[in-house]
Amino acid sequence: MTLINSVILKCPNCSHLLEAIELQSFHLFKSEVFSDGKIDSTPLIPDVSEILICTDCNTDFWREDAVCLNSDQGSDLGALPANQPSDLFLSFNCESRLSISKYYNKLLSRGFADTYEKEVYLRTLLWHELNNIIRYKAKIDDIQFHEYESLLANNLKGFISIYKPACFTEYLFLAEMHRELGEFDIAKHILEDIKLQETSKALKQILKACGKRDKRVFKINQ
DSSP, X not given: OOEEEEEEEEOTTTOOEEEEEEEEEOOOSEEEEBTTSOEEEESOOOOOOSEEEXXXXXXXXXXXXXXXXXXXXXXXXXXXXXXXXXXXXOOOSHHHHHHHHHHHHHHHHTTOOOSHHXXXXXXXXXXXXXXXXXXXXXXXXXXXXXXXXXXXXXXXXXXXXXXXXXXXXXXXXXXXXXXXXXXXXXXXXXXXXXXTTOOOHHXXXXXXXXXTTOOSOOBOOO
């Protein structure tokens, strides 16, 4: 059973009251895992973004930076539904996925992510959104493909420069970043190191992709 709750937030930029959803519990019946860590589930996990956009002043903010009120405090005060980044783009073709990726990239460029945790979250969103072009086989022309490759490379280089892996899964993601950059020897070195501590189907398959010198994101066979 999926339980979604409605909360009232005060925009940290203009103090307008906004209604947002939060996920209280969720049960998966089936899931597909990809090499970049993205999970596709059945049923779909509702989109509950940590980045929101005020529908009054049209500025973006972090959910955690907004004051949360009780629902009854905002119900009679004209609370507006807050937007999420995915609300800005109605379709999920290549052009749309590049547009939302460029939006995330602009947030990074202007220093919107002011903590390590926020930057990891935002760079992961950008990584997954760019990989969705390949993951879901969106039609892409040569100009769009060049833009996709440039955004992906710049994000992964920036991600690697700040990333501080602390567990097996995070080292696996670090290796995957290097693999998608085409740095196969570095990826293999990381994978061989963590293979001594723990192994998994994902590790074996990413290591195999390195051997084939394949940079593309792929579905992990469970």
